[in-house]
Structures are given as C-alpha cells and as structure tokens.
Amino acid sequence: MDYTTLGRTGLKVSVAGLGTGGFSRLGLGTGKDEAHAIGIIHAALDLGVNLFDTAAAYGTEAVLGRALRTVPREQVVICTKAPFAVGKPDSTAASAIASLDRSLEQLGTDYIDVYQLHGIAPGAYDHALQVLAPALLREQEKGKFRHLGISETAPHDPEHLMVQRACRDGVWEVAMVSFHMMHQNARANVFPLTRRYGVGTLMMFAVRNIFSQPGRLAATMRELATDGLVPQALADDPDPLGFLVHDGGASSVIDAAYRFVRHEPGADVVLFGTGDQAHLNSNIASILKPPLPEPDRIKLARLFGHLVGVGLDAPHLSRAGMVVKG
C-alpha cells in the first residue's frame, strides 16, 4: 500500500480507501450477509487499507465497527457522516449531534477520525456553515471526533459550487469530491483550492455505474454524441474507451478509471466501493499502479475535459427501502 497525508489533518492514510456506501455497501446492497461484508473489510485491512468511509445513511456503521473491533483503534481512520438530506436544509444542530452520538455507538468507538456532513447542496451550505458546523465543533472539543469534513452531492452539484466555498471557510479539513475520466472539472474548479487551503480530498465516483455496468458507457456515449458533446466515432464504437487498453497501458477500463483518479494532482484518497473480493484485489492493485501513459491522459482530457456531471448516479432506494445516499 502507498500512504499519503490527508491535507492539514496530518492523518497518514492509504491512497486506496474502502467506501462502504454506493451501490455495493460491502455486498449488503446486493444481498450478501454481514459475514461477507466483514470479510471484505478484513481483506482490505490485509492489503494495507487504513481508511474506511461510512455514513449514518448507509447502514454499514455497525458492521464496520464490528469488523474493526480486533484492530488497534489508532491504526485505522474511520470516516462517517451525518445524514443531511438534500431536500431538508432545516436539519437541526440537535439532530446532527444526535446522529454523531448514534454513529459513535454504532461504530463502537470513542472517537471518529473524520466526521462529515453528507451531500451538502450549494443551497444548504449557509445552514451547514452557520448552524451545523459551530454545534459540531463544540462536540469536537469534547473529543467525539478529530476532524470536520463535508461531502458534496455530486448529482445536484456537478460544478462543485459547494466545495469551492467550503475550501475557503477554514472549518472543513476534508472534502469528498466527485471526479472520474468523464467528469474532470474538479481539476480546474476544486483541486487548486483544496491544495491552497490544505483540505484533504476523498475521491468518489471513480467507477460508479458508468464504468462498471455493461452497456452503460456505450449508451452514455450515444447520448453525448447526439448532443454534439463527443465525436460520433465514440458512439459508434461498442467499446468506446477500448483505446486505453493496450500493452503498457491499462488492463481494463476499470483499471484505467482507478489509475486516472489516483494520479490526479490533488487527489489524496481514491474511495472504491465493492462487495466482491476479486474486485477488491484488482481495484487496490490498479490504484497502486503507475499513471496511465501520458498520451492516454492527454486524449482523455481532450475528449472529455469539457464534460460536466456525466455518470453521477443519484441516490436510490435499497432493497430494504432505506434511502442510500452516496
């Protein structure tokens, strides 16, 4: 594993971080049981992953807590989030604090390393800054968490407007940001600011559905070509990113996707979400490989650098009917 420093938190974190939300939720989202989920977490630990991201909304805090029980607490970096629905900008400070206390209980820990507000839309940011952050910082003084962070709601904020404000406000030490091969605008809009202000970055959406679901990429390319946003030749190609896979290049489009994010200047931790042991192994291997060849990176920037908000799937309902954010 490679390790880096998470912005001004000073935390030493693995460059690959296990995301326990998304569509997989450690496999719980696709019908696997808790023993399977714990196996995924332990396999990640065995490969040197020390950063784990969860959220009150994911329903994975308790399983993460149980899986980490055997690990000395200081050896892992636990990130979780207060639920903060996009449509509910009036969430109260009291409910954020109650959620923090519940998260500590679910995780079975005395402190959280990075406590984040979850999916803050630009229109909710003033409330987050002026009402929620001061209340949470008082809880931080009591030792309930070490660092305050904030995650954007990618589908509703594809221009990263919220994070651009958050970087300058000095309160948030970590930001969770969407970035992938066909949604590259954080390079210009976000990373110069996170780097200037020492905000650590957790990267989400490296693969999501667009690069993992068969047919999704080709369908997206056809839509983009219809709108004149990518060359028609890409829409006509059943394997539109196949040019990335070659000797000396990527071994697959997913390999390319994780390497693309990993080596972007300003990207600290690449979160990957999976409920599959083989995917876990290959994703970590990809994240540890060198950058994609320069001609491929130039081509990706030329073909897709202008796109905004492609492949950012909105939250959905889990089988249990729970709203799964992130």
Ligand SMILES: NC(=O)c1ccc[n+]([C@@H]2O[C@H](COP(=O)([O-])OP(=O)(O)OC[C@H]3O[C@@H](n4cnc5c(N)ncnc54)[C@H](OP(=O)(O)O)[C@@H]3O)[C@@H](O)[C@H]2O)c1
């Ligand atoms: N606003 C927010 O706060 C927010 C929003 C989004 C995400 N997040 C965080 O970021 C984390 C990462 O996002 P994500 O879960 O969407 O991760 P991701 O790594 O971008 O995509 C994961 C998806 O790709 C599949 N996949 C992963 N590796 C694969 C492989 N090698 N081959 C084929 N398919 C593969 C997974 O299915 P399998 O289970 O089959 O591998 C899953 O459906 C989340 O878990 C969450 O912690 C936060």
